[in-house]
Amino acid sequence: MIPLLNVRETFTPADHQTHRRYPFEVPPACAELRIWVRYTPKHLTAQESFVLIEAAVGRQIADLATQVGEAMAARWATGLGQPAKGSRVGNLLTVSLDDAEGTYRGAGHRQANDQRLALGPTTASPGLIAGPLPPGTWTLTLSAHTLVSAQCELAIQIDAETASSC
DSSP states (O other): OEEEEEEEEEEOGGGTTEEEEEEEEEOTTEEEEEEEEEEEOSBOOHHHHHHHHHHHHHHHHHHHHHHHOHHHHHHHHTTOHHHHHTOOOBOEEEEEEEOTTSOEEEEEOOSOSEEEEEEOSSOBOTTBOOSOOOSEEEEEEEEEEEOOSSOEEEEEEEEEEEGGGO
């Protein structure tokens, strides 16, 4: 295996709903790309989650009340507090991939905070598109859909399998 990219970063809520691009060089005669993306924590604690959920529901009730009146908004909100007590709010980071020719090669939009993806000429992990692996600068885009923890530690590792690395 030939290492192509090894990134470790810390994200914060300031990075919420942002995209970061990570270029990496794919060598000639690449037979397979292996991508490993992991981040932690996945979820806030139950108590931290409950505080966020209560605040969000409160904002929704207030917004709804301005549109349909307080009585209707209160009826809508009945019973919402109990399910929220067991819920956990999580961070969500996803990846997409573009090859050296600028062709979109798919995405790993999954809930898991530890993903191992593979891409080759004839096979690919779900969400990725199998096909030729042209040499040159590829780009992995990391999308921070939701960042709710004070810090979120991210690691990205991309390796290439070539005929000479077997």
